[in-house]
Amino acid sequence: MIISKTLELNEILIKPRFCEIDSLLIVHHSRFIPWVEEANFNFVEQVLNISRKQLFEIDLYNPIHKLEFMYKNNVKWDDELIVSTVMEYNQFALFTMHNTISCRKNPSKIFATAKISLLIANKELKLKLLMPDFYLSKIKQAEKVYPQYFIKSDHVQQSK
Incomplete structure (x- = not known):
């Protein structure tokens, strides 16, 4: 018997719904995108400690710049x-x-991976050039506690 692992703050559990499957009891690939979006909102709420309400109140929006998915295995209704x-x-x-979508009972089984690049804009969708201080401070606070949840890209200026 395989014991299912406890979820980390940067993880969500998904149980496919009947409306998401086809006649072969396989989940349609289009359902993966909403799952990943929900996981990303969970990350912002749980790891960065920014509520959905705060996101709207601070006038910061995140339009998608680029979306890449790599499908590796079919998801069945009972997964x-x-x-x-x-x-x-x-x-x-x-x-x-x-994002990584994996099997809860067999974590080495990967169903898909995703890479979603997001921009930061205001309500009028005017793009920002630099990461707003509010976001950056939340990221840096969270990174101190959960360094395994973050990747610094090459363009980060290192403080001395």
Whole structure:
């Protein structure tokens, strides 16, 4: 018997719903995107400690710049999935969420990986050039506690 692991802060549990499957009891690949989006919101809430309400109140929006998926295995209706997220950032107003969709009972079985690059903009979708201080401070605070959840891209200026 395989004991399922406890979820980390950067993970969510997904149980496919009947409406997401086809006649072969396989989940349609289009459902993977909402799962990853939910995992990314979970990361912002649980790891960065920014509520969904705060995101709207501070006038910061994250339009998608680039979306890459690599499908590796079919997801069946009775599979339980873990979607994990790691954030790559730098001082510019662009960050990337790296996601892995894996089997809860057999974590070495990967269903898909995703890489979503997001921009930072205001309500009028005017793009920012640099990462806003609010975001950057939240990222740096979280990175001190959970360094394994972050990747610094090459463009980060190292403080001396």
